Amino acid sequence: MNTLAAYTQHLHEMNILSSALSLIGWDQETHMPPRGIGFRSQVMGRLTKNLFELTVSPELGTLLEQLEADDSLSLEQKASVRDIGKQYRRRKAIPPALIEEQAETQSQAQAAWAEARKKSDFSIFEPLLVQMVDYARTFADYFGYEDHPYDGLLEEYEPGMTVTKLQGIIGPLREQLVPFLKQLMEEGTAPDTSPICGHFDVPTQRILARRALETVLYDFDAGALDDVAHPFSTAIAFDDVRVTNRYLEDHITSGLFGALHEGGHALYGQGMPEELYQLRLSGGASNGMHESQSRTIENQLGRSLPFWKHFQPILAEVFPQFRDVSPEALYAAVNEVTPSFIRVEADEVTYNLHIMLRAELEAELVAGELQVKDLPGRWNQAMEEYLGITPPNDALGVLQDVHWSVGYYGYFPSYMLGNLYASQLAVQTWVDIPDLDEQIASGNIKALIDWLIENVHRVGGVYQPDELMRRVTGEPLDSSHFVRYVKTKYSEIYGLS
Amino acid sequence: MNTLAAYTQHLHEMNILSSALSLIGWDQETHMPPRGIGFRSQVMGRLTKNLFELTVSPELGTLLEQLEADDSLSLEQKASVRDIGKQYRRRKAIPPALIEEQAETQSQAQAAWAEARKKSDFSIFEPLLVQMVDYARTFADYFGYEDHPYDGLLEEYEPGMTVTKLQGIIGPLREQLVPFLKQLMEEGTAPDTSPICGHFDVPTQRILARRALETVLYDFDAGALDDVAHPFSTAIAFDDVRVTNRYLEDHITSGLFGALHEGGHALYGQGMPEELYQLRLSGGASNGMHESQSRTIENQLGRSLPFWKHFQPILAEVFPQFRDVSPEALYAAVNEVTPSFIRVEADEVTYNLHIMLRAELEAELVAGELQVKDLPGRWNQAMEEYLGITPPNDALGVLQDVHWSVGYYGYFPSYMLGNLYASQLAVQTWVDIPDLDEQIASGNIKALIDWLIENVHRVGGVYQPDELMRRVTGEPLDSSHFVRYVKTKYSEIYGLS
Numbered sequence: 001m002n003t004l005a006a007y008t009q010h011l012h013e014m015n016i017l018s019s020a021l022s023l024i025g026w027d028q029e030t031h032m033p034p035r036g037i038g039f040r041s042q043v044m045g046r047l048t049k050n051l052f053e054l055t056v057s058p059e060l061g062t063l064l065e066q067l068e069a070d071d072s073l074s075l076e077q078k079a080s081v082r083d084i085g086k087q088y089r090r091r092k093a094i095p096p097a098l099i100e101e102q103a104e105t106q107s108q109a110q111a112a113w114a115e116a117r118k119k120s121d122f123s124i125f126e127p128l129l130v131q132m133v134d135y136a137r138t139f140a141d142y143f144g145y146e147d148h149p150y151d152g153l154l155e156e157y158e159p160g161m162t163v164t165k166l167q168g169i170i171g172p173l174r175e176q177l178v179p180f181l182k183q184l185m186e187e188g189t190a191p192d193t194s195p196i197c198g199h200f201d202v203p204t205q206r207i208l209a210r211r212a213l214e215t216v217l218y219d220f221d222a223g224a225l226d227d228v229a230h231p232f233s234t235a236i237a238f239d240d241v242r243v244t245n246r247y248l249e250d251h252i253t254s255g256l257f258g259a260l261h262e263g264g265h266a267l268y269g270q271g272m273p274e275e276l277y278q279l280r281l282s283g284g285a286s287n288g289m290h291e292s293q294s295r296t297i298e299n300q301l302g303r304s305l306p307f308w309k310h311f312q313p314i315l316a317e318v319f320p321q322f323r324d325v326s327p328e329a330l331y332a333a334v335n336e337v338t339p340s341f342i343r344v345e346a347d348e349v350t351y352n353l354h355i356m357l358r359a360e361l362e363a364e365l366v367a368g369e370l371q372v373k374d375l376p377g378r379w380n381q382a383m384e385e386y387l388g389i390t391p392p393n394d395a396l397g398v399l400q401d402v403h404w405s406v407g408y409y410g411y412f413p414s415y416m417l418g419n420l421y422a423s424q425l426a427v428q429t430w431v432d433i434p435d436l437d438e439q440i441a442s443g444n445i446k447a448l449i450d451w452l453i454e455n456v457h458r459v460g461g462v463y464q465p466d467e468l469m470r471r472v473t474g475e476p477l478d479s480s481h482f483v484r485y486v487k488t489k490y491s492e493i494y495g496l497s
Numbered sequence: 498m499n500t501l502a503a504y505t506q507h508l509h510e511m512n513i514l515s516s517a518l519s520l521i522g523w524d525q526e527t528h529m530p531p532r533g534i535g536f537r538s539q540v541m542g543r544l545t546k547n548l549f550e551l552t553v554s555p556e557l558g559t560l561l562e563q564l565e566a567d568d569s570l571s572l573e574q575k576a577s578v579r580d581i582g583k584q585y586r587r588r589k590a591i592p593p594a595l596i597e598e599q600a601e602t603q604s605q606a607q608a609a610w611a612e613a614r615k616k617s618d619f620s621i622f623e624p625l626l627v628q629m630v631d632y633a634r635t636f637a638d639y640f641g642y643e644d645h646p647y648d649g650l651l652e653e654y655e656p657g658m659t660v661t662k663l664q665g666i667i668g669p670l671r672e673q674l675v676p677f678l679k680q681l682m683e684e685g686t687a688p689d690t691s692p693i694c695g696h697f698d699v700p701t702q703r704i705l706a707r708r709a710l711e712t713v714l715y716d717f718d719a720g721a722l723d724d725v726a727h728p729f730s731t732a733i734a735f736d737d738v739r740v741t742n743r744y745l746e747d748h749i750t751s752g753l754f755g756a757l758h759e760g761g762h763a764l765y766g767q768g769m770p771e772e773l774y775q776l777r778l779s780g781g782a783s784n785g786m787h788e789s790q791s792r793t794i795e796n797q798l799g800r801s802l803p804f805w806k807h808f809q810p811i812l813a814e815v816f817p818q819f820r821d822v823s824p825e826a827l828y829a830a831v832n833e834v835t836p837s838f839i840r841v842e843a844d845e846v847t848y849n850l851h852i853m854l855r856a857e858l859e860a861e862l863v864a865g866e867l868q869v870k871d872l873p874g875r876w877n878q879a880m881e882e883y884l885g886i887t888p889p890n891d892a893l894g895v896l897q898d899v900h901w902s903v904g905y906y907g908y909f910p911s912y913m914l915g916n917l918y919a920s921q922l923a924v925q926t927w928v929d930i931p932d933l934d935e936q937i938a939s940g941n942i943k944a945l946i947d948w949l950i951e952n953v954h955r956v957g958g959v960y961q962p963d964e965l966m967r968r969v970t971g972e973p974l975d976s977s978h979f980v981r982y983v984k985t986k987y988s989e990i991y992g993l994s
Binding site: 012013015016019020023024027031032033034035036038039040042043046047219220221222223224226236237238239240242277 | 528774
């Protein structure tokens with residue numbers, strides 16, 4: 001077998017395990033009975049170990065070495081070797097004993113975090129957080145970085161991203177958003193949300209979520225929609241990309257925008273050719289780029305007036321009480337801005353402020369510039385500064401997210417980058433399709449989805465995010481698109497002059 | 498590591514793969530989208546191969562050799578070594594090239610069978626059936642047998658069963674059942690089935706199936722109920738034993754008794770201790786014994802008058818149109834006897850006749866006493882003889898079952914044995930719990946379930962079926978219990994003097 005065939009076969013073995021693990025993970029959150037968790041954890045642990053072994057196997061190392069010197073590879077093959085090689089080196093960089101040690105601490109940290117959040121008592125989590133931050137710093141050292149240890153962690157989620165670049169994005173963004181939010185709250189008139197108030201039974205909401213996914217051309221022949229406590233989407237294979245969702249009886253928007261958000265992620269997976277899956281490039285360009293696809297569907301499309309012009313009759317078909325509510329009224333109602341304590345409930349204007357705060361604090365933690373004991377105070381101070389509110393307790397503040405307890409340091413910025421990418425891509429869609437608004441309003445959502453497939457989905461993880469943005473929009477990431485977007489949209493909704 | 502620990506570890510590895518495969522199989526029938534099948538087949542094929550390799554690994558062979566000579570093993574460990582050793586030898590008996598060859602033919606045979614059934618044209622299936630029968634005969638030779646090649650195949654599904662024993666069971670059974678069925682049809686008065694006629698919406702039927710499973714103490718904390726085209730139950734792990742079901746809008750009994758049937762299988766799995774799962778003894782004593790547990794819940798319990806005394810109010814709660822239908826009327830209605838062409842629709846009286854016919858024909862096929870070309874004629878002749886009806890075409894006759902196209906030769910008798918075991922076990926329950934009928938009628942289904950757990954479930958596959966029957970009922974399998982059961986029950990329902 002030649003080197004390339006052996007490499008492809010190796011990736012196939014990894015894909016077999018990845019697919020089984022994705023299904024197992026999906027089932028665990030959707031259908032597995034409570035008592036099934038005992039043996040399930042053993043199955044999960046064992047297959048994860050098998051996959052890890054394939055990720056760092058010496059045979060793979062040899063193949064990578066040969067392929068990295070091979071100029072005859074296709075663009076896609078080169079991209080695959082680039083990503084698999086990077087993963088190989090990063091996974092091998094950490095001594096196995098340390099990985100095991102960290103995994104044990106992590107399971108304690110997650111339990112401590114859950115208890116701390118429940119009791120709103122940071123001191124329960126504090127000593128374990130200290131350890132988790134230490135591991136993050138140690139891992140960063142093993143991974144290597146040029147300027148800042150946080151760079152070594154960012155690379156995992158957003159290739160090419162650094163603290164310096166992040167600061168260049170966050171700074172101007174904050175300078176614009178903080179005063180704009182203040183202005184909205186003080187001078188603006190909040191939209192009337194009464195049209196979407198009410199009690200909405202869950203089975204009918206499930207139908208609505210299905211209709212919404214059909215509307216955005218999510219392919220149910222290559223996917224499924226299931227109930228879950230914490231929504232996610234997952235690619236079990238290239239032709240099996242599932243959405244999960246949850247429904248709140250008193251908040252119809254939660255299940256609707258949840259479905260659109262996860263549907264956006266799933267469309268990314270469904271839009272990729274099988275070849276990229278086989279080359280393990282189907283995870284997308286980065287976490288941030290993945291988030292941009294969910295935000296495009298949820299916000300750029302789902303919270304736009306053209307969308308509601310098309311979707312209002314569908315909504316009214318499922319819930320007849322909306323028959324006499326205008327698209328304009330629905331558009332305004334789903335776009336209320338409220339500075340709130342909880343990130344996952346944040347609107348388009350405040351969401352990025354929640355993220356900046358986390359990104360800054362975790363970079364400082366990893367660099368040792370901020371001590372864990374000082375974290376709650378700094379958190380509350382930043383909340384006041386950015387959002388003008390102070391959490392009444394740590395459960396509604398520093399303890400709200402799971403990320404730090406499970407070791408996801410460097411992940412948070414993806415959420416913000418997703419919003420920024422989405423705005424910049426949206427500008428380009430209107431350049432390429434000048435009458436896109438009219439098309440969407442008249443029900444031709446396909447115009448947008450085809451554009452996303454052609455420009456973003458189809459190439460999967462072939463290009464790094466920065467390169468992809470340049471190719472599609474002609475320029476690197478520029479947060480001014482986002483600022484213009486929210487300022488224009490919300491000034492109008494809030495009646496600012 | 499000592500031998501026993503190494504053996505246990507080896508079984509654990511097999512259990513990991515079995516559990517993943519069970520979940521993958523379950524998902525494939527329940528939630529997987531249509532286009533997911535492509536990569537899924539590859540995942541399934543690869544993990545199945547991995548499991549097969551563990552089943553016949555030389556390391557396992559060495560461990561088995563040592564453990565087979567080890568007198569210090571517990572009863573359960575000895576049973577495990579017995580079964581795993583038998584599986585090891587049977588799987589190793591067939592040359593790998595032949596297994597592969599048969600698998601290829603099988604996939605063609607299954608496709609040909611599906612087409613033949615659709616067009617009701619036996620000639621499409623005939624040449625492939627000839628090949629499949631040849632493989633079955635060759636496999637039997639490799640497995641080895643004493644008297645009859647079919648014995649070598651029966652051993653796979655019902656340890657210890659032979660053609661001679663089967664003939665000893667079938668002969669007297671047929672002598673009783675054939676004239677009794679004739680008498681029922683000619684002299685009896687069929688029960689009024691109008692109480693269960695009607696249109697029943699599927700979502701409500703799902704609720705009814707759930708209530709029925711709760712009634713028989715199926716544990717939803719260690720299980721799940723999902724929709725499927727062809728119902729089955731599956732043990733994904735010892736604490737995760739799932740039921741699948743389907744619903745016909747115009748036949749409420751289909752979904753109800755389907756749930757009870759699969760629930761009976763699942764209760765067997767839920768009633769076993771974790772230790773037996775770890776020793777891979779949780780498949781039960783045999784296929785026939787597994788079927789006995791589904792038949793106990795579906796028929797001995799579910800089609801009994803005491804059950805309907807308890808269940809009628811539950812049914813009426815879910816479907817209010819049953820509020821004024823008496824338990825007696827429901828009991829009669831669900832016990833109609835109709836000689837019909839299709840096995841899976843057969844009632845308690847005719848079911849075993851369908852099986853005898855198949856068992857006799859497949860034993861003759863494997864022995865070379867019956868040629869495939871003569872099969873349809875022999876089938877129709879036997880149908881006339883046993884059930885008094887002749888199939889109008891082969892789709893309703895010899896082409897109705899999937900078994901022969903997928904190589905399940907020796908499987909059919911399990912269905913009949915299940916019915917016979919169930920009747921014999923039922924007699925013993927009434928010996929051990931004299932007021933069982935009253936207890937069931939007053940809602941104490943637990944009395945029966947506890948008896949099943951204590952006597953059958955708890956010991957899983959520790960005993961061979963014959964030994965288990967002797968231990969629980971004091972005698973080997975005796976089909977006269979079944980004959981007495983149907984004669985008494987149906988003479989009364991059909992008003993025979």
